[in-house]
Amino acid sequence: MPSSHADVATEHASRYLQQLCKHWAHKFPVEFNPTHGTIDLTSLGRTVMDADAAALHIVVSTNEAGSLERLESVVADHIKRFAFREELNFDWKPATAA
Numbered sequence: 001m002p003s004s005h006a007d008v009a010t011e012h013a014s015r016y017l018q019q020l021c022k023h024w025a026h027k028f029p030v031e032f033n034p035t036h037g038t039i040d041l042t043s044l045g046r047t048v049m050d051a052d053a054a055a056l057h058i059v060v061s062t063n064e065a066g067s068l069e070r071l072e073s074v075v076a077d078h079i080k081r082f083a084f085r086e087e088l089n090f091d092w093k094p095a096t097a098a
Contacts, residue, residue, distance in 0.1 A: 005057070014051040020047075041071070
């Protein structure tokens with residue numbers, strides 16, 4: 001399953017994690033708490049987020065390699081809208097297999 005990850009430096013990681021999960025909860029299966037969230041975006045893929053005091057750690061995965069870049073963009077664009085008061089950097093890298 002193609003996947004990638006980004007570590008986004010922000011002091012508001014928990015806030016953005018919760019906002020994104022609440023935003024998509026009406027459309028997709030979502031589970032979250034202040035430090036961990038999972039969103040199953042039906043046909044597009046899956047997003048897993050972990051928040052700590054310094055960063056929001058995001059992993060996106062999809063069944064189709066061609067959809068990975070789109071999923072990265074959708075997730076980043078939504079979080080950037082929530083974070084309009086700060087400039088966030090999403091440096092997506094291929095996730096390594098465990």
